Amino acid sequence: MHPTDTLASAARALTSHPTRTWLTLAAMAFATAAVVLLSALGEGARRYVLDELTQLGTHLLIVIPGRNETAGGPPPLLGETPRDLTLQDALALLRARAVQRVAPVSVGAAEVSAGALSREVSILGATADYIDVRRLELASGRFLPRGDPERGAAVAVIGQTLAEELFRGANPVGQRLRIGDRRFRVIGVLSAKGVSLGSNLADLAIIPVASAEALFDNPSLFRILVQTGGRESLDAAADEVRAIIRERHEGEDDVSVITQDALLGTFDRILAALTMAVAGIAAISLTVAGVLIMNVMLVSVSQRTGEVGLLKALGARRSDVLGLFLAEALLLALAGTAAGVLLAYAGVWGFNAWLPDFHFVVPLWAPLAAAVVSLVAGLLFGLMPAQRAARLDPVRALAGE
Numbered sequence: 001m002h003p004t005d006t007l008a009s010a011a012r013a014l015t016s017h018p019t020r021t022w023l024t025l026a027a028m029a030f031a032t033a034a035v036v037l038l039s040a041l042g043e044g045a046r047r048y049v050l051d052e053l054t055q056l057g058t059h060l061l062i063v064i065p066g067r068n069e070t071a072g073g074p075p076p077l078l079g080e081t082p083r084d085l086t087l088q089d090a091l092a093l094l095r096a097r098a099v100q101r102v103a104p105v106s107v108g109a110a111e112v113s114a115g116a117l118s119r120e121v122s123i124l125g126a127t128a129d130y131i132d133v134r135r136l137e138l139a140s141g142r143f144l145p146r147g148d149p150e151r152g153a154a155v156a157v158i159g160q161t162l163a164e165e166l167f168r169g170a171n172p173v174g175q176r177l178r179i180g181d182r183r184f185r186v187i188g189v190l191s192a193k194g195v196s197l198g199s200n201l202a203d204l205a206i207i208p209v210a211s212a213e214a215l216f217d218n219p220s221l222f223r224i225l226v227q228t229g230g231r232e233s234l235d236a237a238a239d240e241v242r243a244i245i246r247e248r249h250e251g252e253d254d255v256s257v258i259t260q261d262a263l264l265g266t267f268d269r270i271l272a273a274l275t276m277a278v279a280g281i282a283a284i285s286l287t288v289a290g291v292l293i294m295n296v297m298l299v300s301v302s303q304r305t306g307e308v309g310l311l312k313a314l315g316a317r318r319s320d321v322l323g324l325f326l327a328e329a330l331l332l333a334l335a336g337t338a339a340g341v342l343l344a345y346a347g348v349w350g351f352n353a354w355l356p357d358f359h360f361v362v363p364l365w366a367p368l369a370a371a372v373v374s375l376v377a378g379l380l381f382g383l384m385p386a387q388r389a390a391r392l393d394p395v396r397a398l399a400g401e
Contacts, residue, residue: 060227061238063255065220089244093244098240102127110215
């Protein structure tokens, strides 16, 4: 048989049973759409997390107090040697040639009040370089002043939610507020940037790090953010930071220095693996759709034994009959895959319109992988019914046996 005749005959066979064909197409389409949508969800989550990490700043080292290390002696062999990071440690890092800026960070929580209104929020102690290291923007006013970081001024920069709740539409810049038992003057308001890695930037107050240490009576820093001149200087800066801290901590290598690139790479690998795993689980539904194609084809073979017998009596070879039924399965898989991809992109568009802050992103490989898996499933599961039709005896088939 000519290939065009084979395809035309397969198409007529599908259209002659529209209900059965549409149900099979729907199963294949929904299975394909599930693979693409779940892949888009995983890729969107990966990009969202990486974007959030990038918003922390660029070319950063994060210095964390304490270091998990393997210790000798009886089990357990996992020891921990915590030691406080101090403001003096942070300032000492400025000696490193590869370090451009240093932003010590102290964190706590306190009640913030203005007049009769009060609100419990996070308090962040920082220095003037924090705004550049974290790439923050101001809606009004100015950021923390430069000067001696060890002498904290009674000034504060607040987020927009805190400004709205405490000052009810009035300009907060220049106003007084109380944080804990201390009074501060508002000198700036942050631009609304939402939530960054669990920290609500709109509902916090930033004060000088020395003021935060006095407020919470805690000289220990939460983190030290170190900005380098570029990606190529990250490793050199990390080595210098460790050497300076080791020198100040009596030879102890008792801090963890995390490079931003390492953090990004770790999250990228984890989320990419999760995306592939989710897509693989969704691909199982394509196998189920392939089983449905097999059942449909088996029914088709039983209903068309007379047609097969006539074709063989007219000289059709076994390969012609095999190709005819495989073409039918292939057309089902192709049409279902195309419909599923279109359905998936429509779903992505709908989700992105509904969730503007989180975007589903269809990776290039997802529709291609879904198409390959669905076509392979259609052909594999259509092979058995096709072989069954090809093995029919023409005489018995014409007799309807």
